[in-house]
Amino acid sequence: MNTPTAYYEQGTAAERWERGRLFFEAKEYTAAARVLDSLAGEAPEQLAPRLLLARAYYHSAQLTRAEGELRAILERWPVEDYAQLMLGRTLERQGRAAEAARYLRIAAAMAGEFPEDEG
Template sequence: MTTEGTVEAFRRAEELLTQRRPLEALRVIQPVLDVDADKPSVQLLLGRAYFFSAQLLRAERAFLRVLEFDPSDHYARLVLGRTLQRQGRLNEARAQIRLAAMMCPSPAYQEALGEINAHIATRDM
């Protein structure tokens, strides 16, 4: 696949995810993985496609791979936390979301942290 074809496939996969069509995005991104699997942006897109198609263990692996490349990627930590949350691994999820919120104190991250804290509090009652 040419560089141009790789970029086009990547963009098409992003578009498909925006349209909430993760399984199609996974098919489109496959040739990109053959060429650029070690790029954090590719792994992040792959993780999002897995997340939206409820392939949570695969999503977790992709997000962890992003964090191997760049431990300071706050968005990867947030979506890893959300992935862990969907698996019921609330304490692990909280740790990741807390780190994300410290790295990027946006209202959305604070809201995610509040949500997971509420889930943990109700679970422990």
């Protein structure tokens, strides 16, 4: 189905947020990303649309875009533990396990998961 781009940008911000969430919940990740991309661009100070956009990119295998969005989120909200975890998982999925380890450790520490002492 080739839906015109204007469809994804129609309506108020609240309507587009709801549409993006519905697409995401229906596992229509590419459509969700199209809706959420314009919404996140209009309101970059709002975390929820940006985080859902990153998740939509991740689930639709747009890993470079997911990484970019997650890095932008962490630049603005460095204590967002879910974004740390997602960035780690995104990097792992790209075959960059060594780079991912840092973000996964930070996410685990923020969640209170510390490795047990050996010895």
